[in-house]
Amino acid sequence: MRSTAPARKFAYTTALVALTVAAPASADTLQEALTEAYLSNPTLLAARANQRANDENVPIQRAQGLPGINTTATYVESIQKSQNSFNAPDRTLQVNPQLTVPIYSGGAVRNSVKAAEERVTAGRADLRATESSIFSQVVAAYMDVLRNEAIVALNANQVEVLKVNLQATSDRFEIGDLTRTDVAQSQSRLATAQGNLQGAQSNLISARETYISLVGDEPDSLQPPPPLPNLPQDVNDAVDFALDNNPDLIAAKDRAKAAGFDTEVAGSGRLPNLALFSGATYTNYFNTLAGGSSALAQRETTANAGVRLTVPIFQGGLPAARQRQAQARETAALEQVIAAERNVIVQVRSAWSSWQASLAVIESSQLAVEAAALSLEGVKAENTIGNRDILDVLNAEQELLSARVQLVTARRNAYVAGFSLLAAMGRAEARDLGLGDEGTLYDPVENYQRVHGRIWDWNRDPEPVASATRTVDIPPPTAEVTEVDETASKSEY
Numbered sequence: 240m241r242s243t244a245p246a247r248k249f250a251y252t253t254a255l256v257a258l259t260v261a262a263p264a265s266a267d268t269l270q271e272a273l274t275e276a277y278l279s280n281p282t283l284l285a286a287r288a289n290q291r292a293n294d295e296n297v298p299i300q301r302a303q304g305l306p307g308i309n310t311t312a313t314y315v316e317s318i319q320k321s322q323n324s325f326n327a328p329d330r331t332l333q334v335n336p337q338l339t340v341p342i343y344s345g346g347a348v349r350n351s352v353k354a355a356e357e358r359v360t361a362g363r364a365d366l367r368a369t370e371s372s373i374f375s376q377v378v379a380a381y382m383d384v385l386r387n388e389a390i391v392a393l394n395a396n397q398v399e400v401l402k403v404n405l406q407a408t409s410d411r412f413e414i415g416d417l418t419r420t421d422v423a424q425s426q427s428r429l430a431t432a433q434g435n436l437q438g439a440q441s442n443l444i445s446a447r448e449t450y451i452s453l454v455g456d457e458p459d460s461l462q463p464p465p466p467l468p469n470l471p472q473d474v475n476d477a478v479d480f481a482l483d484n485n486p487d488l489i490a491a492k493d494r495a496k497a498a499g500f501d502t503e504v505a506g507s508g509r510l511p512n513l514a515l516f517s518g519a520t521y522t523n524y525f526n527t528l529a530g531g532s533s534a535l536a537q538r539e540t541t542a543n544a545g546v547r548l549t550v551p552i553f554q555g556g557l558p559a560a561r562q563r564q565a566q567a568r569e570t571a572a573l574e575q576v577i578a579a580e581r582n583v584i585v586q587v588r589s590a591w592s593s594w595q596a597s598l599a600v601i602e603s604s605q606l607a608v609e610a611a612a613l614s615l616e617g618v619k620a621e622n623t624i625g626n627r628d629i630l631d632v633l634n635a636e637q638e639l640l641s642a643r644v645q646l647v648t649a650r651r652n653a654y655v656a657g658f659s660l661l662a663a664m665g666r667a668e669a670r671d672l673g674l675g676d677e678g679t680l681y682d683p684v685e686n687y688q689r690v691h692g693r694i695w696d697w698n699r700d701p702e703p704v705a706s707a708t709r710t711v712d713i714p715p716p717t718a719e720v721t722e723v724d725e726t727a728s729k730s731e732y
Contacts, residue, residue, distance in 0.1 A: 269381050269464040272454050274674050276377045277370070277681075279455045281707035286369040287681060288703075293362040294687045296355040298694070303341070304348035305694060310336040326535070329527035337518040345510030346503060354500035361493035363683050367486035370669065371662045373453070378658045380450040384458045386651040387443035388720045390644055394436040395720075397640050401429040404636075408629055421629040428633045440718030447716035455708030460721060467657045468673075469666050474591040477664055481587045482580065484665030491572070491579035498569035505565040508558035509551055517544035583663060590660035597653035604646035611639035 277283065315331045341348070405425040411417040450458045471477035482488065519542040526537045551558070615635040621627040661667040669680050 267456075267459050268462045269378070270672070270674065272377055272381050272450075272456075272458075272461075273374055273669075273672060275454045275456055275708075276373055277669055277674055279706070279708035280373050280453060281705070283369060283373050284705075284707050286366050287683065290359075290362045290366050290683050291686045291690075293359055294683075294690055297352060297359060297687075298690060298692075300348065300351040300355045302694070303351065304344065306338060306340045308336065308338050310334065326529040328524040328529075330525050332521075332523045332525070334521040335518060338516065340515040341512075342515060343511070343513040345507030345512065347507035350500040350503040350507070354497040354504065357493045357497035357500065359687060361490040361497065364486040364490035364493065366683055367665070367668055368490065371486065371665070371667045374667050374669075374672070375655075375659060375662045377450075377453050378464075379655050380446065380453050381458075381461060381464065382651040382654050383446040384443070384450050385461055385464075386647050387439065387446045388461075389647045391436070391439045391443050391718060391720050393640060393643050393647070394432065394439045397636065398429065398432045398436050400636060401425065401432050401633075404629075404632070405429050417629065424630050424633060428637070443718045443720070444716050451710050451713055451716065455710060457713050457716060464654060467654070467661060469661065469671065470657060471591075471660070471664070474588060477587050477591055477660060478584055480666075481583050481664040485579075485583045485663060486665055488576070488579045488583050491576045495569070495572040495576050498565070498572040502562060502565040502569050505561040506558065508554070508561060511551070512547075512549040514547045515544075516547055518542070586663040587660065590656055590663055593656035594653060594660055597649050597656050600649035601646065601653055604642060604649050607642040608639070608646055611635070611642045615639050 311334075313331075313333045313335075315333075317327060317329050320327050320329075405422070408417055408422050408425040412419065412422050447458055471480065519540065521538075521540045523538045528537055529535050531537070615632075615638075618627050618631050618635040622629070622632050658667060661671070669675060674680070
């Protein structure tokens with residue numbers, strides 16, 4: 240297989256350039272479709288919002304180790320006082336501000352912050368995976384539209400050919416050159432071709448609907464896709480690269496690290512806690528203490544400060560149970576790393592195999608199209624001199640159509656398989672595909688840095704709004720395709 244790889248890649252690139260119906264200059268491109276999806280696909284935008292929510296877990300965990308200030312205000316109005324109470328005030332206002340400064344919590348805060356940071360990193364890898372998945376779907380939808388447009392054009396051309404053939408057969412029957420069986424065979428093939436055209440048109444409409452759902456815009460005379468960048472030379476190289484760069488595997492490793500910090504957090508429940516505290520109390524009796532006696536202070540302020548040490552002695556096995564639970568979850572996370580690794584390997588190898596198989600099918604299908612076209616010409620020529628009957632001509636036309644459809648499908652499959660290979664390797668993201676530069680692409684690190692150090696309780700973001708493109712106003716797609724001439728349908732498909 241390796242010895243034929245360069246030839247196949249050359250044939251593959253050449254075939255991709257031809258994989259489209261003739262299109263005007265204003266046609267959509269694959270890069271435009273990917274860019275629109277990158278900017279407006281709701282699944283991708285929701286994943287970014289979820290990652291921004293994930294970023295907040297770091298300041299949430301850090302807040303547990305920062306000083307806290309709170310104030311309690313209490314106003315009491317005595318409605319019915321005890322008859323034995325001579326000094327009780329009629330009303331009281333107390334204000335108690337308190338300051339607490341955590342000093343040591345057994346490492347719970349430190350490890351919670353580290354776990355949150357690892358999950359932020361894992362979330363970024365998940366965002367990469369979502370982006371790659373959306374792009375893979377867009378590429379498949381784009382190529383499905385191109386393929387189905389070509390198949391509709393081929394089937395429409397087949398219907399026209401069979402109509403002409405039926406007319407010619409009927410004319411020859413009228414003069415006694417052919418039998419009614421020949422006419423019936425032509426009618427049957429025409430009816431079958433018309434049914435196939437209806438099915439192909441239905442598939443094209445479905446493909447266009449999927450494209451609209453993913454991209455947010457209708458496909459408009461799509462142009463040929465560009466050659467895929469950074470395709471590997473060898474399956475082992477692809478696997479090695481994927482093991483270092485696949486976002487799903489990176490996310491699994493980061494979650495395993497976070498689970499390790501969770502185990503430390505659970506174990507901190509058996510360790511002492513140390514905190515500083517201070518407080519003050521302002522009391523106002525509104526001149527109602529002891530009937531407003533001037534001998535007693537009607538307003539007073541007190542203050543206190545101290546150190547609080549809490550040493551767990553016995554908690555019924557709660558900390559140990561929590562730590563064992565965390566250890567079991569850490570074990571599960573470590574196993575999931577291996578599962579992700581296995582999945583990456585099978586994805587890369589399967590995509591490589593599909594890609595190579597599709598390249599081989601392209602070569603064989605191209606030969607089949609050329610041979611079927613030559614065979615049809617020969618059968619038609621022999622039919623004119625009586626050496627072949629109408630059924631032979633119909634069969635030859637059907638074989639040529641099948642070969643062309645197989646070629647179109649193989650080209651689509653090769654491109655999609657190649658892109659799936661890049662996605663499994665971690666090379667199918669916006670930066671890899673040239674959709675923008677560092678200043679225009681979405682960077683999840685920016686939001687993390689924006690919220691990382693915020694400690695003000697009243698700091699909030701603007702009201703949430705959806706920014707994805709709605710498709711409710713896009714009219715339903717039709718099965719109309721751009722006209723192609725006979726030469727194009729033969730040579731390009």
